[in-house]
């Protein structure tokens with residue numbers, strides 16, 4: 332079975348005020364030590380899985396764009412040597428404005444990078460400061476354009492629902508995004524995570540009703556289609572790596588802070604990078620996971636025998652305003668998407 336590869340890069344120049352992702356503030360880590368550990372894991376999985384095909388590689392973080400090009404090259408070469416990297420593989424890095432020069436971007440492209448996910452977050456420099464970002468909006472626009480000029484597939488990450496933001500502000504953000512020329516973006520509602528500076532600040536957040544209005548306004552005003560709760564793309568430009576995760580496909584998580592779902596000898600394994608975990612999962616639990624992630628997508632979940640066993644079909648059929656069957660798939664309606672977590676809890680037996 333093909334396995335995608337996720338590689339975690341757990342370093343950031345500085346932690347942002349809102350972020351609970353696993354990363355430490357460290358602009359100059361020991362990259363050789365990092366690469367040594369990552370390559371060791373790559374060899375291990377290439378070996379136990381007998382060199383499966385790799386359709387996508389995603390470097391997430393943290394801040395993968397901090398990585399020197401020579402380290403990126405070593406890691407990609409190790410994947411080529413230990414797996415069957417698909418000729419048309421999607422290779423993405425998450426890139427923070429202010430951490431990658433055009434020379435370095437050129438080097439990354441030569442090595443095989445073909446997709447860039449830029450952390451724009453906001454077009455307003457005051458808001459960027461408030462979020463604790465290290466760059467201006469202009470830096471982010473320059474990086475998006477540098478990616479487009481190099482014919483990369485370019486995505487932007489944005490955070491909405493900041494204290495004081497209105498639906499009109501969100502519509503303006505969508506209009507600006509429509510004019511950049513990117514074919515993908517992720518629109519994240521600001522989540523207040525407990526163990527972050529924002530978690531201790533008692534911020535005056537927009538109400539749930541306003542957040543829901545913003546969510547609907549994005550779908551209406553962005554010139555891209557929503558294909559997952561927070562993700563929008565020009566048709567055909569969806570992130571193949573994440574789509575596979577949501578569809579319940581196999582992927583290997585490499586590096587401290589990474590998670591994967593590996594399929595080996597007819598069994599699914601829950602796996603954490605840095606050799607922290609490799610435990611079998613029952614088919615039933617894997618089916619539940621597939622429902623949880625698949626329902627986040629607009630096309631929903633394929634109802635195969637395993638999924639049919641763990642969902643409450645009667646509940647689904649009696650809530651056509653929230654859940655719809657489409658051939659052999661089930662998906663949430665627009666109304667259902669607004670209460671997705673609750674809906675999934677009721678759908679799974």
Ligand SMILES: C[S@@+](CC[C@H](N)C(=O)[O-])C[C@H]1O[C@@H](n2cnc3c(N)ncnc32)[C@H](O)[C@@H]1O
Pocket residue numbers: 349350351352391392393394395425426427428449450451452488489490519520521522523524
């Ligand atoms: C894994 S992070 C890393 C991306 C990259 N380091 C950057 O910051 O540009 C991916 C995205 O998650 C989003 N994010 C992280 N924490 C968030 C939070 N608490 N609320 C909303 N979005 C968040 C940000 O938009 C960020 O770009």
Ligand code: SF4
Pocket residue numbers: 342343345346347350351352354392393394427450
């Ligand atoms: S949002 Fe990105 S740059 Fe900021 S702390 Fe999180 S991973 Fe690092």
